[in-house]
Amino acid sequence: MSRRITFIQAVREAFQEEMRRDGSIIILGEDVRKGVFATTSKLVDEFGPERVINTPIAESAIVGAAIGAAMTGLRPVVQIMFSDFTYMAMEMIANQAGQWHYISDGVLKTPMVIETPGGARGGAGYGHSQSVEATFIHPPGLKVVAASTPYDAKGLLKSAIRDDNPVLFFEHRRLLTQRGETPQEEYTIPLGRADIKRKGTDVTVVAYSASIPKALIAAERLSQQGIEVEVVDPRTLVPLDKETIFASLQKTYHLVVVEEGRRRGGFGAELAAIAVEEWFDYLDAPVQRLGGLDAPLPYSPVLETACLPSADDIVHAVLRSLGQEV
Amino acid sequence: MSRRITFIQAVREAFQEEMRRDGSIIILGEDVRKGVFATTSKLVDEFGPERVINTPIAESAIVGAAIGAAMTGLRPVVQIMFSDFTYMAMEMIANQAGQWHYISDGVLKTPMVIETPGGARGGAGYGHSQSVEATFIHPPGLKVVAASTPYDAKGLLKSAIRDDNPVLFFEHRRLLTQRGETPQEEYTIPLGRADIKRKGTDVTVVAYSASIPKALIAAERLSQQGIEVEVVDPRTLVPLDKETIFASLQKTYHLVVVEEGRRRGGFGAELAAIAVEEWFDYLDAPVQRLGGLDAPLPYSPVLETACLPSADDIVHAVLRSLGQEV
Amino acid sequence: MALDHDTLKDLYRKMVTVRLLEKRVEQLVMAARIPCSGHFGLGQEAVGVGVCGPLRKEDYLFGTHRGFAEYIGKGMTPAEILTEYYGKATSLSRGRLGQHLLKPEIGVMPLPSSLGSEFGMAVGAALSSKLRGSGRVTVNLFGEGTAGQSDFGPALEMASLWRLPLIFVCNNNQYVELAHYREVVATEDIAPRAGAYGVPYEIVDGNDITLVYQATERAASRARQGGGPTFLEFKTYRRCTHYTGDPGGYQPKEEIAAWAQKDPIDRCRRLMMAQGLWTAADEQAMLEAVSAEIEAAVQFAEESPYPDVSTIYEHIYA
Amino acid sequence: MALDHDTLKDLYRKMVTVRLLEKRVEQLVMAARIPCSGHFGLGQEAVGVGVCGPLRKEDYLFGTHRGFAEYIGKGMTPAEILTEYYGKATSLSRGRLGQHLLKPEIGVMPLPSSLGSEFGMAVGAALSSKLRGSGRVTVNLFGEGTAGQSDFGPALEMASLWRLPLIFVCNNNQYVELAHYREVVATEDIAPRAGAYGVPYEIVDGNDITLVYQATERAASRARQGGGPTFLEFKTYRRCTHYTGDPGGYQPKEEIAAWAQKDPIDRCRRLMMAQGLWTAADEQAMLEAVSAEIEAAVQFAEESPYPDVSTIYEHIYA
């Protein structure tokens, strides 16, 4: 049985199902009991204040506490209210959470999830609107998830919670209230498996999170011009499902990559680099890389929007890739 | 007049000359008065404890203080004792220092330098050995310098101090005691200008910091096989001197990029992406991207070394690029 | 000791401006004229306004996300605030800042999105004043929840060590978002934490504008005389919800009602009336003038154009 | 009250082991047999050893970079330590950890490279014990300089709020690298900062092993009874330089000499001799045994192979 539920509900269900299944899962964060953005709201009624813990405003120490708890037998989920604030815990995430399993030669494990909504949705301003997920591609030992649909969110979050590594689970605010078909029955989606959101033969567009709806709009428009775009959603940036992307490229020979995070040093940089290293013979044209402007995000919605790639930008990038634009 | 001085002396001279020139420059950091790694040692004798300030151990607040000081008329230099610890101040660097100039519409300026030694040199272990500079390519508003010689270090640091933006100045510990010709006379090197460390015609090797000596050794060896490598040192990762790299590629049509930081999402990703986007017609072969293993750095020197690209690895990458290796 | 009459009237008018402006902003947010959410401080106007009272124009203020009181207190106008909230080209930042109000000219310094990131910056501003002998005082205002943030301790340490002209002001309004503060703050009072770092402190009724003003004045004069930092904790109460999207319901009605009795604006008005400084006619005239100022500002903001999209490429680097 | 005889003898032997091991490691670092630098705690052995005395094997310890005392105290052997320092395949981590000693089996938890990053982790371990009702106590040891780090306050806040079975132990050895601690620490004592978060504290002579042991025992039993966290500040003194590469010279000779008089090992030996528990012959036998253990460990580490380079690909992810 499948219902159309929101992204928020899907995430909440994943928490609920996993917490029922495994008593070692706890949720830590600021106002997670009431749940300012609702993904955790009312969980406290079912699981009690010992498992759904309101913390002081101290992102670094919250993540630190999750690491210590994870190393000693719990499976903590930390909610960071805005993904911009993950930078406050960068030391704990990148230097500690991701490293102790390896340097302890496998003795310690840090099974934990950082759930964090972010991204631009107009009017929140420079430090409440960024898409910072690409930052976490570089440090070792972390997994990075960024789902684009309720279905994916639920299945991936359940896998993330069961994973024995620290997983960053990025949610885009513009998607949180979107609905999508989601089965009532138990399912999981493995981390590291891409999904083809639209089949096509002419150009491969790799996009994720809130760039997927834009890519699909662009694909529709292009289809009317006879250009069939394949939209590939990696869903997890680390580990990356290179096989699926490569399989698409082997059909299309054209690659466009889209993200809302800033372009310089973003996810697209890594993907384009993989392409030119490993798939050189399958590139008939320059890779087109779209991302946020390499500047802080201004507040005014007219400005903010202009800093992000649009469906139109994707259309143009595809046309450029095909050599159909001057 | 030029002398052979160490990297440390070059950095120290840059501080000294700039502090004499401009009374608004102060140095903040842990034990900067005595100077554990000597780049700031004895400056307090000349400039006094008001301008060379020992701080508590609190990297985030130190950088925060520098930002506040920079916004109100000083030109602070912060020393972060190990570049791994820049992650403790990630919020202040990436969300604050780099953003207020833009979002204030140019009203505020944050002229500051973060001087930070780092990198692997055997025996310091996982959190005192990383090369984290690539992390700072992604956030907006920052400049990132990584010099490979005393000459470059001095000239670039002077420019960094005079720059009105936050500049991260990464030093590699293996280079700190290396000597090089450095003029006694005043000079500066603009940020964003690459340097060709060795001329060549067959393959362009872009490397920086401690990868330069390795690249030069590789180039020597390859030269004996009749392969002439051009070694380009960008010196600043942001802003990046694309013109110089492109000019080299226009001769060689082959690109290899080397860093000690981890490969995934590293500087090489950004450069390879630029290459496949902008220089597609000048690539006769896949870009070869060398970097640290995507894992934490193990302590034992035999292991640590194995995690980093070697001169041999560069030789092989060049040969691969030329299709001369199976 | 009482404040002089003009000062009191000025503070009163500012508090009223804050209250009316907040209400107006709320309407405009709900009507989707303003794209951001609003954070209001109904009942706690005396803190921000009173703290800024004894400050000089050039003194630095690091204010809060719930900071209409301190921004108006420090001298920003409704038009300056509204054009920022609207994101219009006529705002000081040409639409870039939104809620993160800024006006360095009159000492209004950055309000970071991330709570607590101002602690280090305020230390830096104070260090800068001290080293340059500028005589400026820095005020760092924050909530009792924000006092739990990481850089709080280091800021106290540095301020204390270096005897900085820095006033820490904790606006203890008893709520941290949707929770009573004791759910996430271990102690009734925050101020003794400063004492443990060697920073002298006072705990003061934050709903009495005279006391707020005077405590800040003492701290500022200590700072100017080289006496170093002071920590002030003002006890007050947030009678509204956390932000415009918050339906509320978690604050006991009786608690709200009890604090309504201690409303700082009512108290100030009663005081002025008792002293014969203020009449019903004065009140009427003032309300009209303030409302007119706000309405003119709304109109100005409404009529202002949005910034030109091409401006996004400006000032990426200095 | 005095400690029982076996306990005292055990603590004494451990302190002596620490002292001899540190000396030996120093030689090995200087001789470039060990690739890392060494951080030693000459004169402060009673803190780490004494704190671990009353702990159970399963209790968690977050120790320090100057931590031979606590690692030996918690039960690590010289061979385990030396093989890690050598980076050999026979070490518990197969050469990966170096100075960052770890042995979760006996409660030796991560020592982060970045000072202060253990504060949050220790909170998490204690939270975990509490939620699982494991009865385990967590000890978080750190220097007075590290107490200035950002997550210090949040850790106190959380420990206090949640009444965690967590003992904060500040080893105040009066130096922070190359500077006297008062150059970077605003107050003589650190412990009252904990008090301001509602965490009870004691300030104790850190050179008296009996007092160290007993204070920790009190704190541990409070923690086990659900009484929450305690903060202990032990006053001691580092009579050596910061690390093997530090030429020293900044510590006044008289200061060092005065503290040599209070040496914790000498004091413990005198106490045992005065109580008739210890003779010169015991001393001689013990020194020989400890030296032999250390030399055997050195030899084992020397003869151990380096890890195979191919191991670098293992355990990147769990």
Ligand SMILES: Cc1ncc(C[n+]2csc(CCOP(=O)(O)OP(=O)(O)O)c2C)c(N)n1
């Ligand atoms: C680092 C960070 N974490 C979380 C938030 C979200 N947030 C905004 S206001 C607030 C509560 C602040 O409480 P308090 O400091 O008491 O100030 P008040 O809102 O009561 O004025 C929180 C958690 C934020 N802005 N920054």
Ligand SMILES: Cc1ncc(C[n+]2csc(CCOP(=O)(O)OP(=O)(O)O)c2C)c(N)n1
């Ligand atoms: C975050 C961080 N900053 C700086 C250092 C470098 N460092 C190593 S030991 C030390 C001094 C620590 O002083 P204290 O806490 O008093 O401990 P002690 O060395 O006296 O035992 C410093 C600054 C570090 N390891 N981590």
Ligand SMILES: [Mg+2]
């Ligand atoms: Mg509050």
Ligand SMILES: [Mg+2]
């Ligand atoms: Mg110390």
